[in-house]
Amino acid sequence: MLNTKGHQLEQSLKIKNLLDEAVKEAQAIGEQIDGIRAPDEKLASTAKTVMDDIGAVRGRPLFFPFVGTGVGRGAYVELIDGSVKLDLINGIGIHVLGHSHPRVMSASLRGALSDIVMQGNLEPNREYHLISKKLVDLASRNSRLKYVWLSTCGTMANENALKACRQKKTPARMVIAMNAAFAGRSTMMAEITDNPNFKVGLPEYNEVLRVPWFDKTDPNSSAKSLSVFKEHVAKHGQNIACFTFEPMQGEGGYNVAPREFFLPILEFCREHKIPVWADEVQTFTRTGNFFAFETLGIGDFIDVCTIAKTAQNGATFYTEEFNPKPGLISGTFSGSTVSLAAGLEILNILDKENYMGPGGKIAMIHKEFVSMLEDLNSTTCKGLLQDAGGLGLMVAVTPMDGTKDKVDRLMHTLYKNGLICFGCGKGPYKLRFLLPAILTSADINVAKGIIEKSIKEIS
């Protein structure tokens, strides 16, 4: 593109300086954020009006009284009531490099200077090419995945994955999924999701078969799940379109299973030519590798894989054999130029700056955060923070008796005291943290103080 005006835009020193200046100024403003702050009484009534108005226009109040001002710093975020909170949920896992990261901001500004806001599959710009290439490079390192198709969210990436599997196995319609699965909010993804609260009033389509998730208390857990799997195959045979699973369950309760649990099922799928689709919408970039299938060493079994969240965009990967015929998957939007540019920058930072692997920053944050929860559980919050664990930047803990009521109360008390996290699971209910990869030891210490104070307040 050397002789193009696009190259001129990219190389313009004047634009570079202006962008650098804008980021510098935004950073200087953000640097005034120096830790947790209580709401400002003078802002309370305007903030409440905005929040009530959001509730009024969308027909449902906000879960937390959260509306951001657009300024944050690392793990901290400022809200319109003047408060500053430690954000350990990050929009349910989007802001993997925290708030107001200078390089993410800079890449976003670059994206905003493009001639178009939204990119599509018919007329893509450069960002579409660059992020697709990066994603294929990452996915193909430890799997047979070869192609990627962009979409705007995890649910749509999943719909594309399912269509690719069904087309490959046409006319098969049944899907084998795990107990406690979560797959998104479309009609079919709600059907794959194993939580009745997320599909109240929807009809049953009877296209999903269930297999039990790993039970760490049962030494025969893997054999039992395989046996149920085989029963489904014996009954439905060629009518099975695919097996889908989250390598670590997200909404279902931050449930971790070892490689040995998955292997027999995956080998059975290979033997019987049942397509394997890994839903990595929540696990992508979080488990200490880009893909949890790498963490588990099962990449070779994966035919189709989906991601979203930290990529700032949805994407479906597939192998050579699962490349769908033209016409099956497309759509107007493939992502905003800002999302594609920022997503690429995030992936490059995570790839090049020692975040991944056993000695990487993600593994260190996991260790320190889980140790902090365990320390509280054995000292000042004795027995009130059980089973801290998870993988990488996905950490959960069962507080008190694990009932919904107690977990909800604790979550809102933590929020009031300055820490944002969320729930997952349904018996036991857990507190879940989607930690940013820039979390520091000092931030973890702040979290410790707030968790301790909040537990004491409600128990």
Ligand SMILES: Cc1ncc(COP(=O)(O)O)c(C=O)c1O
């Ligand atoms: C495992 C999994 N699949 C799919 C989705 C749906 O993604 P989205 O909300 O981007 O549509 C989610 C969202 O939380 C998820 O965790």
